[in-house]
Amino acid sequence: xxxxxxxxxxxxxxxxxxxxxxxxxxxxxxxxxxxxxxxxxxxxxxxxxxxxxxxxxxxxxxxxxxx
Amino acid sequence: xxxxxxxxxxxxxxxxxxxxxxxxxxxxxxxxxxxxxxxxxxxxxxxxxxxxxxxxxxxxxxxxxxxxxxxxxxxxxxxxxxxxxxxxxxxxxxxxxxxxxxxxxxxxxxxxxxxxxxxxxxxxxxxxxxxxxxxxxxxxxxxxxxxxxxxxxxxxxxxxxxxxxxxxxxxxxxxxxxxxxxxxxxxxxxxxxxxxxxxxxxxxxxxxxxxxxxxxxxxxxxxxxxxxxxxxxxxxxxxxxxxxxxxxxxxxxx
Numbered sequence: 057x058x059x060x061x062x063x064x065x066x067x068x069x070x071x072x073x074x075x076x077x078x079x080x081x082x083x084x085x086x087x088x089x090x091x092x093x094x095x096x097x098x099x100x101x102x103x104x105x106x107x108x109x110x111x112x113x114x115x116x117x118x119x120x121x122x123x
Numbered sequence: 124x125x126x127x128x129x130x131x132x133x134x135x136x137x138x139x140x141x142x143x144x145x146x147x148x149x150x151x152x153x154x155x156x157x158x159x160x161x162x163x164x165x166x167x168x169x170x171x172x173x174x175x176x177x178x179x180x181x182x183x184x185x186x187x188x189x190x191x192x193x194x195x196x197x198x199x200x201x202x203x204x205x206x207x208x209x210x211x212x213x214x215x216x217x218x219x220x221x222x223x224x225x226x227x228x229x230x231x232x233x234x235x236x237x238x239x240x241x242x243x244x245x246x247x248x249x250x251x252x253x254x255x256x257x258x259x260x261x262x263x264x265x266x267x268x269x270x271x272x273x274x275x276x277x278x279x280x281x282x283x284x285x286x287x288x289x290x291x292x293x294x295x296x297x298x299x300x301x302x303x304x305x306x307x308x309x310x311x312x313x314x315x316x317x318x319x320x321x322x323x324x325x326x327x328x329x330x331x332x333x334x335x336x337x338x339x340x341x342x343x344x345x346x347x348x349x350x351x352x353x354x355x356x357x358x359x360x361x362x363x364x365x366x367x368x369x370x371x372x373x374x375x376x377x
Contacts, residue, residue, distance in 0.1 A: 070262070071199060073206035082205070086198050089331035100333040101295070103201075103324050105347070108352055112206060115212050119360050122218065 165253030194330025204319025
């Protein structure tokens with residue numbers, strides 16, 4: 057059980073890393089892109105915009121916490 | 124060779140070279156301080172484990188339908204790439220300590236010296252530290268090579284790029300017998316972060332049924348835009364921090 061927990065923690069650190077909100081934002085953006093695309097909406101821009109917003113929030117959050 | 128294949132080769136080669144430099148530092152420190160033989164056995168076992176992981180996951184990934192593959196694996200690549208890019212931006216803006224191979228070598232050597240007497244036969248400490256260093260650094264390379272290779276339907280090309288990078292780093296490391304501190308590791312990690320994020324956006328979007336204007340040619344726009352965005356963020360963060368009190372500007376090893 058402990059080994060499984062260690063493995064899952066390693067997997068989390070390996071893929072998700074220090075800021076889980078980025079991964080959550082990407083997942084939500086991918087699902088939204090899929091749903092909107094299949095509804096006929098032109099939505100290629102959504103993923104890059106979400107990436108820019110989530111990355112900015114993450115790094116600026118670190119900068120603000122130091123100030 | 125198409126544009127996406129060039130992107131694949133460049134990204135995998137640089138990512139692999141950077142990880143190989145880090146693994147080399149660990150192996151050099153342990154080998155020099157304790158036991159070369161045990162360190163090299165650790166490297167060999169780690170390489171076998173990495174090869175087995177690649178052999179198991181590679182065919183499984185390429186068997187997936189391309190849209191599923193691009194959606195799931197493209198998304199994973201994007202999340203993974205954003206980790207690299209986030210750290211690279213924090214390093215470049217002074218919010219995180221730069222990676223320094225000389226310092227890492229000194230730290231590993233000190234740990235190896237203080238780990239007790241070298242055992243006869245296979246030295247456990249040298250074996251496990253070399254194995255762990257090589258396996259963990261290599262796992263990132265396997266992940267990048269497999270995600271790029273499977274999305275491009277060319278895992279062998281990704282594997283070749285990875286192998287070439289390892290051979291170059293090992294050859295230079297063997298010649299110098301010192302950590303490759305002159306490799307501009309932090310800049311290379313920035314480039315890898317930009318490439319992984321760009322390809323992750325492209326493949327993730329395609330997997331989610333988005334249609335990129337210009338198809339593959341969209342990458343020629345996505346890569347420079349991501350690069351400019353990342354560089355712009357670094358400049359803005361540096362300006363912001365320049366106005367902060369000196370005590371809070373010190374980078375941390377996070």
